[in-house]
Amino acid sequence: MDFPWPNIGTALADVLTPMPVIDETRLAANIARAQTYLNGHGKAFRPHIKTHKIPAVARQQTDAGAIGINCQKVTEAEVFADAGFDDILITYNILGAARVARLKALNARVAKLRVVADNPVTVDGLAKAFGTGKPLCVLVECDTGAGRCGVQSPDAAVALARQIADASGLTFGGLLTYPAVGGAAAVETFLQDTMGKLAALGIDCPMRSNGGSPDLFSAHLVPSATEHRAGTYVYNDRSMVRAGECGPDDIAMHVLATVVSRPTETRAVLDAGSKALTSDLLGFADHGEIAGLPGARITGLSEEHAVVDLTGCSGPLPAVGAQVQIIPNHTCVVSNLFDHMVFHRDGIVTRVEPVAARGTVW
Amino acid sequence: MDFPWPNIGTALADVLTPMPVIDETRLAANIARAQTYLNGHGKAFRPHIKTHKIPAVARQQTDAGAIGINCQKVTEAEVFADAGFDDILITYNILGAARVARLKALNARVAKLRVVADNPVTVDGLAKAFGTGKPLCVLVECDTGAGRCGVQSPDAAVALARQIADASGLTFGGLLTYPAVGGAAAVETFLQDTMGKLAALGIDCPMRSNGGSPDLFSAHLVPSATEHRAGTYVYNDRSMVRAGECGPDDIAMHVLATVVSRPTETRAVLDAGSKALTSDLLGFADHGEIAGLPGARITGLSEEHAVVDLTGCSGPLPAVGAQVQIIPNHTCVVSNLFDHMVFHRDGIVTRVEPVAARGTVW
Missing domain, CATH: 3.20.20.10 (Alanine racemase)
Incomplete structure (x- = not known):
């Protein structure tokens, strides 16, 4: 398989999905905030x-x-x-x-x-x-x-x-x-x-x-x-927001996904399944949140598909081909699924790091 | 990381855990049974x-x-x-x-x-x-x-x-x-x-x-x-037995794990967590079955630990260091977590195959 990870300078809109991406600004802020608190x-x-x-x-x-x-x-x-x-x-x-x-x-x-x-x-x-x-x-x-x-x-x-x-x-x-x-x-x-x-x-x-x-x-x-x-x-991730340990703007990882099917008015299917998100619920009833699409619920995952119920949405719904950003329930397990991780600043890819310790269960 | 997969001829008892292993005899029988049925x-x-x-x-x-x-x-x-x-x-x-x-x-x-x-x-x-x-x-x-x-x-x-x-x-x-x-x-x-x-x-x-x-x-x-x-x-896996599509003796994949802790009389902790099993429940209330240990329930997974409730067990309980075999809820997702897969016949390793398409989500 050729390397599917993007070059530095690529816009996130052009990144092959599904792909987790890390916001450099939020990452640096999360590191600084914790260290400052503990130093204090x-x-x-x-x-x-x-x-x-x-x-x-x-x-x-x-x-x-x-x-x-x-x-x-x-x-x-x-x-x-x-x-x-x-x-x-x-x-x-x-x-x-x-x-x-x-x-x-x-x-x-x-x-x-x-x-x-x-x-x-x-x-x-x-x-x-x-x-x-x-x-x-x-x-x-x-x-x-x-x-x-x-x-x-x-x-x-x-x-x-x-x-x-x-x-x-x-x-x-x-x-x-x-x-x-x-x-x-x-x-x-x-x-x-x-x-x-x-x-x-x-x-x-x-x-x-x-x-x-x-x-x-x-x-x-x-x-x-x-x-x-x-x-x-x-x-950070959805579970940390729920725990009150961070706000939505402190979440540094999103999983980019594409709408691959809109079988009905109220159903969308994304190309991020359990091979991109894992099925960790961490007590949630659904499999992550879609940024900017309140009311949408990821009700089911199979390996390569997420089924999204749009019944609760108001406003424009994403069409086939649209890119969305998923806030995962649990960030650590997503890292274990990808050989490389894509970092970006303001939506432009800054680096691609090997996830060197992926899969080390021994 | 050095290669942690076993050599051909190794006994399963000596395989580094957690490790999924495939029974060659059952694999061949599953392939033959499906093909014979469809041919017919x-x-x-x-x-x-x-x-x-x-x-x-x-x-x-x-x-x-x-x-x-x-x-x-x-x-x-x-x-x-x-x-x-x-x-x-x-x-x-x-x-x-x-x-x-x-x-x-x-x-x-x-x-x-x-x-x-x-x-x-x-x-x-x-x-x-x-x-x-x-x-x-x-x-x-x-x-x-x-x-x-x-x-x-x-x-x-x-x-x-x-x-x-x-x-x-x-x-x-x-x-x-x-x-x-x-x-x-x-x-x-x-x-x-x-x-x-x-x-x-x-x-x-x-x-x-x-x-x-x-x-x-x-x-x-x-x-x-x-x-x-x-x-x-x-x-095959636990979900296929429940579906009536196979019997317990048709399950070709087990995940070898080791008891790493026995904190209480009724609790065991295994070294197979969500990085070895995934958290796919597929409708089950727990995370797989332990072969030969009826009544044991894998009630929780974190990345590197499975917590087992032994309350329902009768007979001897596994001690720290004992190897157990887990029947996973869902076999496909386990394959996606390992770079190589270990095959065996009657408990002796026959081959180690690269999981060549692991992680291909694009």
Whole structure:
């Protein structure tokens, strides 16, 4: 397949659809706004690269003052290590000899690499591989209400911290949580309790990492956290507007699409399906919003089609061939579908970046 | 990123997760079963390559007797033309000068290339570009109840057929529908009505293409159709079992995953999230089934995690580090997330195929 991405200087109206595009002005403003807020509260910022998966965008984030980056998988971190990032936190239980061996190779070449664990099996596997060479820094992941990974109590966190501290090839780095939205009080209580118990045992707990874009601008409500992690804030999306974390004018990603069919007066079909948007609903009843077309509802997606119900629209309706801009429900998952990402300023393409860490699930 | 796919001869237990894997025996049986059924009813078969996106698998399908292939987009068809396929139907309204120019280049090198249109704007665009050179064969897409693309009535189909037949660079190829599930009677009525009206005008209608895996084994209920198109049948998935089109033992794709956390007695977390499964629900309330673990429910997905509720399980529960096999809700969308696909026979890797048409949305 030839390269379908546009040249620099192309107008968005001439870009082959479906194509996600990033507004440079809004991107820069989102990066600055988050960093300024966290600087103002004396908290370190560690952006999660899952949203963009692009080293050049991560460099914009660290240039603005972020102390390092957050990855989810070893292969994802390898991409950013290759690009020169030297402070990487992998927020995942890394299991299996093959994967841990790759982690060990990564640890040898990244100045500050940290991982998390929430169970003794993970810590055992790491301890076996890291008996020799540069020690690995491991944080304990805590479940403060989100109901995903994490130890369930401060006592369990302390027990795991002791296991890490006692392993010769590991160092205990601190505590980490990916909290429930609005869970600041629960996070602070969990961290304080655990820090108290660790202090009583003489175990140092240097890093307390809190996270999530929906809670980014309430990071100051968790004084015990030393840093905050967030991904989605960099592009923003429909879910972030709903969460009140940004306004519609802060959304940097749109998915350009073309009306390919108007079978009835009230139905339009777009060329952006689940291969362009994914089917992530994030609690919405439909699959994204169409900018400038209030009342239109994307009621269904198949792989290459979006079906739009125009019943609720007033005013002129888009004809076959018209280009529209979709505000996706969830921006991070869109980035994972495209090999390159198109950036623009005022509707003129400024650069096309490889999405270098697309597809890194290992 | 180094190549994380396994070598031939690797046991599935040693494959890095998350990883979709295809059972060669079931794949071959699915291909044979569909072809035998359609042969028995004297109907041509045109598999949709969206499910696998792999030329080698499409070759298995044509070797078994399929007359050609079905693609959705021009760039997808280019991949299969490069691999030597010479009978390709693109079931899409192809719009815009840049895309139509690529289509024209493709038409010049593929012996039998056909596209569809459901509106005059699409036909106009094709007619402008195809005034010279090899004519393009265009079918009229009909909406027989699925509510996606397609003209709404036999009269509208006839009007569009006349527009195509009257354009000097186009030839009218026939009718196409992607029907509602169980819509055989509506398809047959629409086709018969339209064919009658076309015959009265002296317009030949050589191909009548019906489609869908959920209706594959009722293709004989539409006698006016000359061919059937289907994609999902080749791998099958949870949605096909629910539709009664296959049994659990006909599912050729599983997604291997590892238990990375057991935060509570009743919660497991797997390393297969929406980047491995997508969040396609297809009407299910959860995100796939875990083979051999009845009662387990994948209640939530984030990009790299699946949260499993084990409350309904009896018997031994999987520990941290255990490998499980997920039956995905929807197999086609999983194929679009991976650059390579792993095949196995009796649990031993037989080949690793590039998913050559992954990401071709244009």
